[in-house]
Amino acid sequence: MSPALAFQNLTLGYDRHPAVHHLQTEIADGSLTAIVGPNGAGKSTLLKGVIGTLAPLEGEVSFGSLNREDIAYLPQQSDIDRSFPISVVDLVSMGLWREIGPFGQLTHRMRHRVATAISSVGLKGLEARPIGSLSGGQMQRTLFARLLLQDARLVLLDEPFTAIDARTMADLIAVIHRWNGEGRTVLAVLHDIEVVREHFPQTMMLARELVDHGPTKTVLTAENQFRARQMCEACAGPPHVCGRSAA
Amino acid sequence: MIWDIIIAPFADFGFMRRALFGCIVISISATPVGVFLMLRRMSLTGDAMAHAILPGAAMGYLVAGLSLGPMTIGGLIAGMTVALLSGFVARVTALREDASLAAFYLISLALGVLIVSTRGSNVDLMHVLFGTVLALDDATLVLLCSIASLSIMILAVLFRPLVMECADPQFLRSVSGLSAVTHFTFLALVVLNLVGGFHALGTLMAVGIMILPAAAAGFWAISIGGLISAAIVIAMLSSLIGLLFSYYYSLPSGPAIILVAGIAYGVSLIFGPKGGLAGRALPRPHFES
Numbered sequence: 132m133s134p135a136l137a138f139q140n141l142t143l144g145y146d147r148h149p150a151v152h153h154l155q156t157e158i159a160d161g162s163l164t165a166i167v168g169p170n171g172a173g174k175s176t177l178l179k180g181v182i183g184t185l186a187p188l189e190g191e192v193s194f195g196s197l198n199r200e201d202i203a204y205l206p207q208q209s210d211i212d213r214s215f216p217i218s219v220v221d222l223v224s225m226g227l228w229r230e231i232g233p234f235g236q237l238t239h240r241m242r243h244r245v246a247t248a249i250s251s252v253g254l255k256g257l258e259a260r261p262i263g264s265l266s267g268g269q270m271q272r273t274l275f276a277r278l279l280l281q282d283a284r285l286v287l288l289d290e291p292f293t294a295i296d297a298r299t300m301a302d303l304i305a306v307i308h309r310w311n312g313e314g315r316t317v318l319a320v321l322h323d324i325e326v327v328r329e330h331f332p333q334t335m336m337l338a339r340e341l342v343d344h345g346p347t348k349t350v351l352t353a354e355n356q357f358r359a360r361q362m363c364e365a366c367a368g369p370p371h372v373c374g375r376s377a378a
Numbered sequence: 379m380i381w382d383i384i385i386a387p388f389a390d391f392g393f394m395r396r397a398l399f400g401c402i403v404i405s406i407s408a409t410p411v412g413v414f415l416m417l418r419r420m421s422l423t424g425d426a427m428a429h430a431i432l433p434g435a436a437m438g439y440l441v442a443g444l445s446l447g448p449m450t451i452g453g454l455i456a457g458m459t460v461a462l463l464s465g466f467v468a469r470v471t472a473l474r475e476d477a478s479l480a481a482f483y484l485i486s487l488a489l490g491v492l493i494v495s496t497r498g499s500n501v502d503l504m505h506v507l508f509g510t511v512l513a514l515d516d517a518t519l520v521l522l523c524s525i526a527s528l529s530i531m532i533l534a535v536l537f538r539p540l541v542m543e544c545a546d547p548q549f550l551r552s553v554s555g556l557s558a559v560t561h562f563t564f565l566a567l568v569v570l571n572l573v574g575g576f577h578a579l580g581t582l583m584a585v586g587i588m589i590l591p592a593a594a595a596g597f598w599a600i601s602i603g604g605l606i607s608a609a610i611v612i613a614m615l616s617s618l619i620g621l622l623f624s625y626y627y628s629l630p631s632g633p634a635i636i637l638v639a640g641i642a643y644g645v646s647l648i649f650g651p652k653g654g655l656a657g658r659a660l661p662r663p664h665f666e667s
Contacts, residue, residue, distance in 0.1 A: 182552060200553070210548040215417060216600050217545045225542055228553045233539050261600065262545075281553075 133195045135160040135285055135316040136181065140190035142373075143173070143180040149188060150176040152339045153375055158318060160195070163311040165331035165347070166320045169363045172337045174320040175207055178287045181318075200229055203283035205274055207290045207320070213263045219273050220258040223249055226280030248276040253302050268299040275306050286310055288319040292326065304330055324351060338362035384618075387625045394621065396514045400522050400578045401617030401635060404587055407526035408571040409609040410533055412592035413602070414564065418544050421589050423479065427565070428572050428585045430460035430483040432490030435576065440497055446517050450573055453581075457569030460486050465562060509580035511621075511631045518577050525574035529567055536563055541602065579632040586636035587613055594643040597650020612642050 134157035143151040151173035158164055166174045179185040181192055182204045211222075224237060224245050231237060237245075249258055252272040257265070265273065271291065278286060288307075292300045308330070311317055321327050327334055327347060334350040336342040338359035343350045387394045415424050434456025438448035460482045467482075468475035514522075533540075539560040542550040551557045568588075575584025595608035620635030648655045 184551070204552050206548060209546065211546045212544065215545040216602055216605070217541065221541075222545065225546070225549060225553075228542075232554075233556060234535070277549075 133160065134158055135162070135195055135197060136318075137193045137195070138177075138190070139193060141180065141187055141192060142189040143176050143185055144188050145176075147188070148370065149173075149339065149373070151180065151337070152373075153190070154337075154341050156335065156341055156344045158316060158335075159333070161311070161314050161316055162333050163307070163317050163331055164319070164333040164335055165327040166318060166335045166337060167322070167324065167327060167351070168337040168342070168359055171339075171363055172359065173339050174337055175289050177337065178204065178289050178318070178320065181285075181287060197285055201284040202287065203278050203281040203285070204287045205278060205289060205291055207293070209274065211262070211270075213270075215263075216261055218259050218261055219249065219254060219265070220245060222262055222273055223276045223280065226277035229281065244280060245276075248279040249273075251279065252276045252306065268295050271295055271303065272299065275303055279306065283315065285316045285318070288317070290320050290322065292321070292323065300326070327351065383626075384622065387622065393512050393514075394625065396519060397511045397578075397621055397631065398618060400511060400514045400519055401587075401621065402614055403519075403522045403526045404571075404575050404578060404584075405591070405610055405613035405617055407522075407529045408575055408584070408588040409591045409613045410606045411529065411564075411567050411571050412588035413595065413605045413609050414540060414544065415568065415589065416592045416596065417602070417605075421593070423476075423565075424568060424572070424585045424588050426479055426483040427457055427461065427568050428576075428581045429490075430486040431457045431569065431572055431576065431581050433486050433493055434490075435581070436490045436493040436497075440493060446521060446577070450521065450577075453573040453576065454569060456486055456490075457573065458566060461565040461569060462562065465558075465565065469558070505580075507580045507582055508630065509576060509578050509583060509632045511578040511635070512624075514578060522574050522578070525570055529571055529574075532563065532567055536560060536567075540564060579635065583632040583636050586639060587616075590636065590639040590643050591616065594639070594646040594650075597646040597652050597654045600652060612646075613639065616642055 136158040138154045138156055141151060141154040142149050150171075154177070166177065168174055176185065180187060182202055183199065224241075226248070227237070227241055227245070231241070246258070249255060252275050254269060254272050254276065257269065262270065262273065275291075286307075291303060295303070304326070307317055307319070319331070321331070328351060331347055333345070334347040335344040336350050336355055336359055340362065342359045342362065343355050388398060412421075412424065415421055431453040434452035434454065435449045436452070437456070438445075438450070438452030441452075442448035460479070464475060464479040464482045467473055467478040471478075539550060539554070539556045543557060543560045543564075547557060550560070571588060572581065572584045575587060578584075579587060591609040591613040592605070594612050595605045598608045599605045616639035617635050620638040621631055623629055623638065624631035624634040646654065651657060
């Protein structure tokens with residue numbers, strides 16, 4: 132089976148300083164993969180490279196049969212203006228953009244799907260609430276409902292469970308499993324190692340460079356975690372041009 | 379009796395009717411744009427764009443004297459140039475949009491003042507800065523109506539992406555390439571309405587009718603539709619009352635209209651049900667859940 136994503140000698144960074152360095156690996160189609168690693172390991176940067184907001188310094192991301200519209204992305208810190216007067220149902224409906232575009236009508240069927248998405252993340256009854264009145268967990272549930280409607284083949288989640296209570300996390304993990312069960316590829320940046328062990332079959336460990344990638348059991352070893360920490364700490368010092376670059 | 383006071387000036391004088399009509403058209407056209415400026419926290423951008431229009435209008439005046447077409451086109455060109463340049467610089471360099479906008483509008487303003495003060499008289503400067511709402515001719519009214527129609531139509535077409543660009547710009551960028559188009563079209567709407575407004579109220583006061591009613595509406599409504607409706611009503615009432623003040627007390631009409639809008643803002647600030655000062659001072663019992 133062809134991979135959903137392939138990173139070919141991918142280097143991503145800011146102002147010539149690499150945050151992801153010569154990454155070479157593949158994400159299998161339909162897999163459920165956690166990306167782990169210390170702070171500053173390049174996990175969020177990698178997702179930005181995948182959705183294309185950050186152009187590679189070197190190498191490339193190749194998508195197999197995926198198009199850009201097949202990818203849904205939940206950023207770590209969303210730019211959402213919480214004071215903007217928009218309701219839960221309107222924000223969730225944005226997930227239908229691919230189908231309705233700027234002018235398309237929201238049909239009766241679509242409204243029904245929006246309602247289903249909202250109730251499947253446990254927000255039934257809060258449809259008309261302005262987003263400014265939601266708690267952090269409710270906001271995250273709202274964003275998951277929007278992701279549900281995007282109907283994407285590849286879902287990228289950047290630390291989706293930060294500052295989220297256990298119950299909300301359990302509900303959202305159930306949504307992730309449902310996606311995976313439907314054959315979608317899910318790539319999630321996570322910090323909670325226990326959650327990764329319990330729910331994610333595949334793990335990619337990053338420390339700017341790839342530490343290890345494979346079945347979670349073989350990747351999440353004490354040795355790998357120690358190595359990742361050391362690799363991140365070794366990044367300090369004066370910059371010099373990387374000797375591995377092609378050009 | 380009270381009706382005589384309100385109706386008589388408009389019944390007796392054609393220039394008053396024209397002034398009122400022009401102001402109502404501007405109210406309908408400019409205040410929805412002002413509401414979105416406020417929601418996007420760009421209220422001061424309107425002010426900056428108004429200053430940016432000045433050299434264009436002055437250039438038009440230099441070429442053709444005090445005439446409608448050249449000054450309008452000059453203003454549009456100057457405003458759009460500043461909007462596009464600052465947006466471009468913000469997107470390709472590290473400088474943020476507010477800083478690059480400030481830089482370009484200050485350059486533009488200095489250029490405008492230079493042109494007006496070397497070639498024009500003070501009377502002309504006063505005309506560009508403060509408008510001539512009591513001398514609106516047919517051509518100007520047609521221009522105002524055209525701008526209003528165009529503006530409302532574009533806003534209707536742009537509404538969904540604009541709301542998304544305001545609420546969650548990152549998401550809009552991730553699902554569509556319309557983010558930049560939306561942003562620049564919106565800035566074009568701001569320029570278009572300011573250029574329309576400056577014939578009646580002057581470049582500086584034109585911002586007033588755009589922003590003050592929107593700011594006041596924020597104390598009366600929450601939803602976008604509610605905000606726009608409230609802002610238009612406030613702008614229209616301010617126009618009417620301002621014109622009457624200027625008629626009875628021989629005040630310059632542009633500032634009179636904006637000052638009435640300012641009073642409306644003050645009243646809303648105190649008595650508005652959505653976060654007004656009176657509501658804070660008199661807390662009501664909270665709900666069970």
